[in-house]
Amino acid sequence: MFLSGFYGHQAAVVRGPKQPFLMETIRVDPPKKMEVRIKILYTSICHTDLRAWKGENEAQRAYPRILGHEAVGLVESVGEGVTDLKAGDHVIPIFNGECGHCPYCTTKTTNLCQTYRVNPFKSVMENDGKCRFSTKDGEPIFHFLNTSTFTEYSVLDSACVVKIDPNSPLKKTSLLSCGVSTGVGAAWNAANVQAGSSVAIFGLGALGLAASEGARARGASKIIGGDINPGKFDKGKEMGMTHFVNPKDISKPVHQISIGKGGK
Structure with missing residues (x-):
């Protein structure tokens, strides 16, 4: 045409x-x-x-x-x-x-x-x-x-x-043109998340949420979301996040959550 x-x-x-x-x-x-x-x-x-x-x-x-x-x-x-x-x-x-x-x-x-x-x-x-x-x-x-x-x-x-x-x-x-593909691609291609992995994502904007979805799709067992705005945590749960940390009031290093017990 x-x-x-x-x-x-x-x-x-x-x-x-x-x-x-x-x-x-x-x-x-x-x-x-x-x-x-x-x-x-x-x-x-x-x-x-x-x-x-x-x-x-x-x-x-x-x-x-x-x-x-x-x-x-x-x-x-x-x-x-x-x-x-x-x-x-x-x-x-x-x-x-x-x-x-x-x-x-x-x-x-x-x-x-x-x-x-x-x-x-x-x-x-x-x-x-x-x-x-x-x-x-x-x-x-x-x-x-x-x-x-x-x-x-x-x-x-x-x-x-x-x-x-x-x-x-x-x-x-x-x-899909950018935000979702960038976040999911970070989990699948850059990090190459494997089943059972523990993943930490800092910043729960569009890219962070998409990365969480990518990690969940790959079978990650723990997906830790970090953000100074706790109002984003509910949306993070919807996208597969299992634990949350606020850098302003965190009491222990993220790796202690990823390999041990605890988390918010």
């Missing part, structure tokens, strides 16, 4: 470090070869977006820009050569895509893909080094982390789009 570019859709555009997000009417070009244009249904915000908005790393600054990298949407149109996706498919954008043919993608280290690995310096499309977003006057609007989801429509490389079950709960599915 090939459609022309269109002007008249809204996006939250950042025009400088710590500048307010501006709801602007933009043009979204059609997808080129091996690209996909998707309609964003739900998007969430991550601390990485906040850091980019602040412009903490001067070398990574590129404005005006559309941030956002956690979302879920529908395929609106596809470019030449895209055969595994079609209009109407439910998808999530991913900032860490897979080309499928580089030395990393042909092994088990696809997260290091030579073309689509995480690259905060990248602000244009891989195909031609240009933007698919622009203002009415033709001013380019830069991309972010291969995704840019704070917009009604976005154009991505097909390597950065994953088809999902259409029955998935869309309001929650956007978290």
Whole structure:
């Protein structure tokens, strides 16, 4: 399905470090070869977006820009050569895509893909080094982390789009793009949690809770959650945590909980 570019859709555009997000009417070009244009249904915000908005790393600054990298949407149109996706498919954008043919993608280290690995310096499309977003006057609007989801429509490389079950709960599915996959991945890949393990997780935000779910799925026997906000402990229990510590009033080292008796 090939459609022309269109002007008249809204996006939250950042025009400088710590500048307010501006709801602007933009043009979204059609997808080129091996690209996909998707309609964003739900998007969430991550601390990485906040850091980019602040412009903490001067070398990574590129404005005006559309941030956002956690979302879920529908395929609106596809470019030449895209055969595994079609209009109407439910998808999530991913900032860490897979080309499928580089030395990393042909092994088990696809997260290091030579073309689509995480690259905060990248602000244009891989195909031609240009933007698919622009203002009415033709001013380019830069991309972010291969995704840019704070917009009604976005154009991505097909390597950065994953088809999902259409029955998935869309309001929650956007978290799979980063928060859930990062936390679960930390438990499964980085820590390689084994059945019967004792695990300590410091910080019970979205990533910490996802890491707990990953540890529970691997069969960890003790999952110790640490946070200075005890109000998060109930949610931690729902995600599989068995013990809790508050660094402000802890009376013994965490390892005594992990290998001995006790815990809160």
